[in-house]
Ligand code: TXA
């Protein structure tokens with residue numbers, strides 16, 4: 001299959017281009033499009049054949065459910081078996097925007113979309129291209145991030161093309177996605193609202209709306225992993241081989257990974273860089289929080305932004321850049337274990353093979 005790349009204006013998308021993409025989706029095809037978080041790979045959520053194409057194109061295990069994207073809260077409510085007050089509050093405050101809500105699913109949604117489980121993930125994106133496409137197509141659109149399963153998430157059309165070119169019908173190229181990290185996911189299907197995946201909306205802002213919001217167990221800092229390598233091997237293999245719905249989907253630990261070996265270090269990243277260089281490795285260093293200056297022909301350095309939003313917005317792009325530079329190792333200086341770094345540290349924990357930081361005091 002040839003993948004058509006269609007440049008589109010990110011702020012005022014051209015009607016004729018949006019309509020072409022919508023027509024592909026109506027016919028059961030796959031279209032990648034920008035959202036305010038990352039690029040999504042869309043298909044008609046009501047068409048199991050089209051949804052199956054997403055799983056095939058991504059190489060995604062069929063028990064990992066997809067987020068359904070809609071143009072309005074009313075359309076979202078129709079896909080849930082019930083709509084609690086907490087959903088109404090969050091939707092009023094944060095939709096359209098980078099927030100995904102997990103709710104009991106209605107019968108309209110095919111089981112393939114939800115990984116066979118009883119709940120559905122819903123989101124109304126804010127990006128003008130995504131919203132225009134959803135309004136034009138007038139269908140719920142299932143859209144995971146537009147990358148092969150376990151590989152780095154795409155924040156530019158080029159990333160999508162490198163990962164999924166030849167496997168999907170069209171890429172709407174609306175430039176780099178502004179947010180750079182996947183949406184915040186909150187599970188509202190149980191007794192207590194639970195943050196499953198931190199994202200661009202901080203836990204602080206979420207608690208202003210939902211004071212009883214809890215963090216899922218894996219997000220507590222004491223769950224930080226001092227033995228990264230062994231955890232990755234056991235959890236990733238078990239999750240991906242199982243055919244039953246995942247109890248906590250999205251927790252597959254091998255995720256978002258660059259090709260190079262990613263090592264997260266605090267506080268001594270620069271020492272590790274030196275060590276790797278002396279062993280003959282070629283190293284990408286995502287430097288943060290200090291000025292130590294090293295120069296070497298096999299070293300590529302990038303200074304990550306001090307601010308967490310700016311950091312999140314460029315993190316995946318910098319990991320992609322390091323892979324394109326063919327380094328064997330990426331060393332990253334870890335930002336601190338503080339709440340506004342939660343989403344970034346969550347992604348890094350999954351992407352890295354080494355996590356080296358003093359254990360948090362209990
Ligand atoms: O920002 C985003 O959320 C992007 C854009 C395209 O909207 N999408 C995205 O989709 O990141 P994906 O498939 O890469 O991640 C969706 C996450 C997965 O971790 C999945 O397991 C979880 O949401 N998820 C989906 N449905 C769920 C459900 N019913 N219960 C629990 N988790 C669910």
Ligand code: MG
Pocket residue numbers: 144145153
């Ligand atoms: Mg993803």
